[in-house]
Amino acid sequence: MDQIRDAIQAGDTPAEDFANMPLPESMKAITIHKDEETIFEGVDSKDKDPRKTLHLDDVPLPELGPGEAYVAVMASAINYNTVWSSIFEPVSTFGFLKRYGKVSDLTARHDLPYHILGSDLSGVVLRTGAGVHAWKPGDEVVAHCLSVELEDPAGHNDTMMDSEQRIWGFETNFGGLAQIALVKSNQLLPKPAHLTWEEAASPGLVNSTAYRQLVSGNGGGMKQGDVVLIWGASGGLGSYATQYALNGGAIPVCVVSSEDKADICRSMGAELIINRREEDYRFWKDETTQDPKEWLRFGKRIRELTGGEDIDIVFEHPGRETFGASVFVTRRGGKIVTCASTSGFVHEYDNRYLWMNLKRIIGSHFANYRESFEANRLIDKGMIHPTLSQVFPLEETGEAAFHVHRNLHQGKVGVLVLAEAEGLGVRDTDKRDKYINEINRFRGI
Numbered sequence: 139m140d141q142i143r144d145a146i147q148a149g150d151t152p153a154e155d156f157a158n159m160p161l162p163e164s165m166k167a168i169t170i171h172k173d174e175e176t177i178f179e180g181v182d183s184k185d186k187d188p189r190k191t192l193h194l195d196d197v198p199l200p201e202l203g204p205g206e207a208y209v210a211v212m213a214s215a216i217n218y219n220t221v222w223s224s225i226f227e228p229v230s231t232f233g234f235l236k237r238y239g240k241v242s243d244l245t246a247r248h249d250l251p252y253h254i255l256g257s258d259l260s261g262v263v264l265r266t267g268a269g270v271h272a273w274k275p276g277d278e279v280v281a282h283c284l285s286v287e288l289e290d291p292a293g294h295n296d297t298m299m300d301s302e303q304r305i306w307g308f309e310t311n312f313g314g315l316a317q318i319a320l321v322k323s324n325q326l327l328p329k330p331a332h333l334t335w336e337e338a339a340s341p342g343l344v345n346s347t348a349y350r351q352l353v354s355g356n357g358g359g360m361k362q363g364d365v366v367l368i369w370g371a372s373g374g375l376g377s378y379a380t381q382y383a384l385n386g387g388a389i390p391v392c393v394v395s396s397e398d399k400a401d402i403c404r405s406m407g408a409e410l411i412i413n414r415r416e417e418d419y420r421f422w423k424d425e426t427t428q429d430p431k432e433w434l435r436f437g438k439r440i441r442e443l444t445g446g447e448d449i450d451i452v453f454e455h456p457g458r459e460t461f462g463a464s465v466f467v468t469r470r471g472g473k474i475v476t477c478a479s480t481s482g483f484v485h486e487y488d489n490r491y492l493w494m495n496l497k498r499i500i501g502s503h504f505a506n507y508r509e510s511f512e513a514n515r516l517i518d519k520g521m522i523h524p525t526l527s528q529v530f531p532l533e534e535t536g537e538a539a540f541h542v543h544r545n546l547h548q549g550k551v552g553v554l555v556l557a558e559a560e561g562l563g564v565r566d567t568d569k570r571d572k573y574i575n576e577i578n579r580f581r582g583i
């Protein structure tokens with residue numbers, strides 16, 4: 139592994155050297171174990187501790203199949219799906235691996251008693267499988283996390299519609315929290331040359347998701363002047379949604395839970411901010427009863443901030459806790475675009491507000507290759523910036539996931555894998571210099 143790391147760090151190692159470099163038989167990886175699936179039985183969700191179940195193991199290098207690539211991972215990142223996997227909620231991800239294993243002889247490799255997690259990476263291609271022409275050893279890349287088989291017609295307009303669509307490193311094995319990751323070559327994207335390894339690895343999953351959910355015609359189709367309500371506006375998804383809204387000429391109304399987080403939104407350029415803790419919204423009177431008066435109070439606050447306007451698009455992901463309020467505050471003909479249910483999957487809202495006012499609820503999930511490419515292109519062009527607040531070494535991935543689970547983080551939390559320190563991997567210093575103020579401002583997040 140040292141030889142691979144040194145060759146990458148040199149920055150000018152010829153492609154054929156990478157192609158000829160011997161590969162190790164095993165590697166270090168962050169795993170969860172199937173025999174620990176029930177370890178948290180009876181424990182409250184918020185008390186389930188990812189540090190107990192995320193292990194640093196030596197595992198064999200998986201076999202390389204056609205259309206695939208091995209990538210030496212310099213850095214990765216924590217996503218909320220790492221948290222879900224580590225606490226075995228809402229279901230154990232070993233069920234996903236088992237089902238994927240039944241698709242073909244090749245996918246059977248994924249059904250193992252350990253699951254290598256991670257849905258983001260930056261690194262260097264080491265080998266490609268048969269039929270891969272667009273990428274070669276030595277290419278510096280990031281990976282998006284859409285894994286598709288594309289063997290039936292369903293996915294050929296929009297790959298997210300493929301009947302065998304999965305999130306790599308969550309619903310498949312061999313993810314990015316490992317020294318060598320196994321990806322399909324159609325997950326690869328060029329690494330922005332002005333970013334460090336850890337900066338480049340951090341936007342992937344959330345940036346692409348926010349792009350589809352808010353910008354793409356498959357999601358919110360945001361346009362100039364739209365008033366966009368962004369829950370968790372300084373968080374993983376939200377810190378990108380806020381940037382997209384500002385970048386696209388929309389007006390973000392950012393909801394956060396502390397003044398520090400409000401300051402982060404201000405530093406991104408947002409002006410309309412609601413501190414939900416300070417306002418103490420109680421959308422639910424008890425576990426089963428919502429309080430429409432609180433929806434009204436929330437809507438009034440939005441109107442105070444916007445000069446009387448309601449919301450064109452809600453960027454929804456907290457779910458049960460906020461969904462009723464989200465539907466209520468959306469303007470006539472507006473959209474509630476949802477990609478998650480962090481606080482609970484069974485949503486309740488008053489349907490009169492939806493149908494009488496011709497509002498629409500749109501489900502959104504990750505992004506297709508084209509959308510991921512666009513989202514990465516905007517990073518590459520210095521129009522959207524990584525929001526990386528903390529970086530942990532691979533062996534402290536449990537601690538990193540604990541921070542995200544407890545909402546102690548801001549923006550994204552990175553993980554160094556083969557990179558020995560932060561700050562490495564910048565290949566275009568002129569371009570970095572051009573955007574350095576923005577990079578530093580958003581890194582502060």
Ligand code: NAP
Nearest residue numbers: 218347370373374375394395456459477478480481503504
């Ligand atoms: P994150 O970094 O933890 O940010 C979420 C933010 O939402 C939190 O920081 C918090 O911000 C806010 N929030 C959490 N619970 C809330 C509640 N009950 N009411 C109001 N606000 C709440 O997580 P993330 O990476 O943005 O992911 C958020 C969710 O989206 C997760 O469930 C994740 O699994 C899901 N997700 C789905 C996809 C997809 O493709 N479908 C992709 C990415 C993520 P404040 O405390 O500041 O309000």
